[in-house]
Amino acid sequence: MVDRVLPEADWLKASGLARVVAALSDGDNRPRLVGGAVRDSLLGLPVADIDLATPIHPKDVIIRLEQSGIKAVPTGIEHGTITAVSDGQTYEITTLRRDVSTDGRRATVAFSTDWREDAARRDFTFNALYADPVTGQIFDYFGGLDDLAAHFLRFIGDPSQRIAEDHLRILRYFRFLARFGNDSVDADALDACRAAANNLMALSRERIASELMKIMGAANPLFAVNLMIRQNIFATFLPELSAEAGGHLSRLLKRESANGEVATPTARLLSLLPNDAQIADKVAMRLKLSNRTRTDISARLTASLPINSRNLRALAYYSDVDAARDMALLFAEDDDVAVCLQTLKDWNVPAFPFKGGQLIKRGLTAGPLVARTLQSIEKKWAENGFPVAAQFDALVDQELALALLSAKKI
Numbered sequence: 001m002v003d004r005v006l007p008e009a010d011w012l013k014a015s016g017l018a019r020v021v022a023a024l025s026d027g028d029n030r031p032r033l034v035g036g037a038v039r040d041s042l043l044g045l046p047v048a049d050i051d052l053a054t055p056i057h058p059k060d061v062i063i064r065l066e067q068s069g070i071k072a073v074p075t076g077i078e079h080g081t082i083t084a085v086s087d088g089q090t091y092e093i094t095t096l097r098r099d100v101s102t103d104g105r106r107a108t109v110a111f112s113t114d115w116r117e118d119a120a121r122r123d124f125t126f127n128a129l130y131a132d133p134v135t136g137q138i139f140d141y142f143g144g145l146d147d148l149a150a151h152f153l154r155f156i157g158d159p160s161q162r163i164a165e166d167h168l169r170i171l172r173y174f175r176f177l178a179r180f181g182n183d184s185v186d187a188d189a190l191d192a193c194r195a196a197a198n199n200l201m202a203l204s205r206e207r208i209a210s211e212l213m214k215i216m217g218a219a220n221p222l223f224a225v226n227l228m229i230r231q232n233i234f235a236t237f238l239p240e241l242s243a244e245a246g247g248h249l250s251r252l253l254k255r256e257s258a259n260g261e262v263a264t265p266t267a268r269l270l271s272l273l274p275n276d277a278q279i280a281d282k283v284a285m286r287l288k289l290s291n292r293t294r295t296d297i298s299a300r301l302t303a304s305l306p307i308n309s310r311n312l313r314a315l316a317y318y319s320d321v322d323a324a325r326d327m328a329l330l331f332a333e334d335d336d337v338a339v340c341l342q343t344l345k346d347w348n349v350p351a352f353p354f355k356g357g358q359l360i361k362r363g364l365t366a367g368p369l370v371a372r373t374l375q376s377i378e379k380k381w382a383e384n385g386f387p388v389a390a391q392f393d394a395l396v397d398q399e400l401a402l403a404l405l406s407a408k409k410i
Contacts, residue, residue: 004145006033006041006136011050016087021133023068024054024061024093031056031093032115032130032139039126042138042148043180051092053130055113058082058095080111097121102165116141123162123169124176125154151182159192167199171211174228178218185227194231201236208237209287216265222250225272237287238272240279245272255329259341266296267326275331277301299323300330307331309339314382317349350386352378354396364403373403 006012024031031054037047054061058074061082065072071085080095096118097109112118115130122128125144131137138145142156153176155162155169163169170193177185200208215221226246228234234241242248248271256262273280280301284294299319305311307327316324321344328340354377356370364370377399381387387395 004138004140006038006131006138007044009041009047011037011047012133012136014087014089016089017050017091017133019068019070019086020052020065020084020091020093023064023070024052024056029055030132030134033133034094034130035122035127038129038131038138039144039148041131042129042145049092050089051094052133053094053096053115053118055096055115057111061093061095079109099165115139120156121165122156123166123172125156126180127176128156148180151180152184152186153177153181153189154186155189155192159186159189160196163192163196163199167196167203168207168211170196170200170233171208171215174224174233175211175215175218177227178215178221178224181223183223190227190231193233197231197233198236200233205237205286205288209289212238212287213265213269213293216268220253221268222246222253225249238283240273240283242272242274248272252329255337259329259338261325261329261341263326263329264296264322266293267300267330270297270300270326271330275301296323300326306333307340308333308336309343311383312340312343313347313385316344316347317382317386321347321349352381353388353392354378354381359400359403362400364400365407369403369407373399376402 011017021030031052033050034053035051037050040047056064058077058080062072062074062077065082065084073083073085075081075083075092076094080097082093084091084093096112096115098112098114098117099121100108100110102108119128119130119141124147125142126148127144128140128142129144129148130139132139143154147154153173155173173189173193215224218224229241229246249268252263252268252271270280273283277298280297281294284297289297300323307315307330309332312324312328312332315327325341325344328337328344332340354374356366356374359370359373360366364373377396380395380399381392384391384395
């Protein structure tokens, strides 16, 4: 990359960052920005998390921050990480480290004052870029600038060794490939990922699920996912993968592009699986997906009727608009997808305009029949396009008459 200085950005001028940098500086010896903030700035992407590295010992980092009136939270002090809260912004500060021992899941570290040694323990070359927060000067120890310019994902050093240090780097490889890659791969990296794939079994399901959902949330995960399928990466944690998974994901992504809509990562994950609610829930349980994600999966797979523009708003009413949009992208007929999505555009889910007390006032005795009748009215109301005024009154009259007749028979 030609430009070896960080581009100007508002976040670099933030008073909170300046205070943290001043607290941890000794003259020109300053902490350095590292990782995603540097990488994304050079790519012209928004910067979310701001991480800094420093040769100062973690306990001294806390002392210096607190002496400067900055809140210091020891979020990972055993690994050298302190979170500074400065002017309402958080900054993660980590002391330079070297690995003493690793087992593929966690590392024992020793603190260091050597910037290159700290860079050498990171995963990919363009994630090991450092920058001076004052001058913007970039420090590149392993060719990360050139790899970033080429959108080429490369492990630092021996890929097998990097993966042996942390097996999650297999999935991180495909996540970063999906986000930053250019559809070309480092053969050594791919071989190392394939050879170590069974070691993913040693990781917690939560860590696997987190990386998987990040892969599915990339702008275009198709190339990375197809590589994972061909290299048998999914076998250890997603054996239910559909034989047509790549094709189904491709179809979904084409529908997204054609309609200017983006499916949720949950929908993209479902495109890889057989269309079976029990299988999907089994996968969710194995990966220990959050209750919210499990609910999202259920909402997208429980509709037994065909998905079309006539029933989609009713489905949205009983789940939510995001779920209905995903259902249209996943399951509607090709010539109906655009119409389905149009029915949801700028549509606000209406509130049901009726209560059980109104049924009691009109002659029903309080009890289970009121609840059943109310549910029936609501169901018919949704199925008939949420009618109002006279049409709704007619629907209520019809259901009430049936309920009163039923009450007499009882």
